[in-house]
Amino acid sequence: MNSTTVEPSAALAELRETKTDKVTIVVLSGDMDRVMAAFIIATGAAAMGMEVTMFFTFWGLNAIRKRGVSSKAKDWILRLFGILNQGGADALPLSRFHFGGLGTSMMKRVMKRHHMPDVPELIQTAQDLGVKMIACTTTMGLMGITKDTLIDGVDQLAGVSTYLAEARRGAVNLFI
């Protein structure tokens, strides 16, 4: 007679293997407040021992672009776009009350007073905690963003399949 009884500990180990505590976050927005929320969740999850992957696409790419580096694309539309769409983690505008930079700089001052880390510090913390960062190649192409204009530590350039391969194993998948 064939026994189909499964050892509970073995079943549990297998379950743990297949269902890791994994978090994925798609960062589409380049607004400072939204990017902050994304990184707060990412660093918090990493601190809880969860495996975290962040995917940056469209305006979200601005968070992982070097400051002041504009597009080196050959196409003039993309180059112009790169000039208009300035990147840099410390240059992101608030989604509301930006007021040409005045509102955002006031918010940064309040954050500093409350020992709240800003976006560059949150990115550094995320990298220290092993958060994986992936840049979307399609939107990089559309927006004239080249690899050399991204910050160091961006783990890979990839597309939707890479995201889905990670997200299908994710316990928490967010779109910000």
Next chain:
Amino acid sequence: MGHADVTLDTLGYLCPMPIILTSKKIKELAPGQVLEVLSDDEGIKKDMPAWCQTTGHEMVGLEEEAVDSKKVYKAYVKKTG
């Protein structure tokens, strides 16, 4: 609450810093040792038990103290092996 082997001061820091600092500090402890985390962020009352539940460390207790009209929370976490 009494005995703590190591104290981590996160006073003045907002979420997520207390938890991030705790996750870094706990690595310096030996299993069985107790970490005391000081915080004035009220969120710690819920966040620290949640962090313990996820990471497997033991939430020993939480104390509240009023210091100069401000609340100070002391969370005690025992490191598991």
